[in-house]
Amino acid sequence: MLPELGTFLRFQLQRHLQLALRRPSDVVGPLLFFLMVITLFPIGLGPDPKVLAVLSPGILWVVALLSSLVVSGRLFQADFEDGTLEQMVLSPHPLALSAMVEVFCHWLLSGVLLALVSPVFAALLNMPSRAIPVLMVSLLIGTLCLSLIGAVGAALTVALRRGGVLLSLLSIPLTVPVLIFGAAAVREAALGYDPSSWLALLGALAAGGCVLAPLAIAAGLRISLEA
């Protein structure tokens, strides 16, 4: 029924990574944004290590959420402007799958990267070291949820000239559960408790998102092309 679906998806994955790696500033930029915002907190709250340690799970998670929203807002912008989106819609392969490949690449180069370097940021805020593995796992799963939510919003607002604010208004309420579960897991771990139930809830959100978000993204992209 679907000619060479595997080849097609592999090719798309390779092309998106290739495109992203040719513009390294798009990959490094969000990480620097994250770093800069993190450094604002000790300046604003005062450099007391105890205060920072208590607040660090919440700070890291809120900043991760904001930096994810900033980057995912432009997810389909280039495809829309150069006509690739039209071809994705006309392709015999399901739009939901090709869009999902794009979200996955985006997550690899933003969320996964952020999770990998997050110990550095945690150290900046004096987070207890026993919470750091949990921080990494929670960011790894949580940023996938955030990328999926951001992609739904990006798909709906891609045709709007100034969709940025609308996108934030659409996405932020949906990201609240991710923030609650993610920050709670890290806080529990920092206090020495078992964070696995929070991580499980986060995993459930990611699993549900992987199933439902592609359909919403595809529908959003089709609506955007009607304009």
Added chain:
Amino acid sequence: MVDDLLRLESVDLDRGARRLLTGVSFQVRPGDCWQMLGSNGSGKTSLMRTIAGLTRLGLQGQRICTDNLLYQGHLPGLKTGLSCRENLRWHASGGVVSNVEKIDAALAHVGLQGYEDRVICQLSAGQQRRVGLARLWLSQAQLWLLDEPFTAIDVRGTALLEAQMQRHCAAGGAVVFTSHQPTGMSEIKILDLNQYAA
């Protein structure tokens, strides 16, 4: 009786709250080459996008269209950060092309030999259009929908393109294109949208 590749039956087309076209009916059979005429704003692009299935809102009436189509609109569908060769490796109408020689041959057909590894953003507007149109040499689609294919293309390129379109029609394909200029092609059918204006 050959099956129609495309059939519109008394189609009305709206754009937003405004009616663009009423009662458009035409059939495209294998071997047909249709030129869509109409003044600016008469709904050529809107009708083209509706035929391709990109937009569904505002369409009333029956549209039957083959899935095996190639659509090339005003947007080139090219990634400016990739080279000509990399860009032509995928298109909705042909899937993934893994044969590099085929891609290079298509580029040579549109006069871009030697530009295979050039990144798109280093090419002129006309050259970029040519890269997009090189897909006509790679496609397996039966029905070609081309919106203003001759824009920014020079005289020689136009002749090449017309020849390829005629070859496609002779091989049992069909072409629907929009253009304001009269073309040098023989046996062309004209669809004048001004007569359907609402």
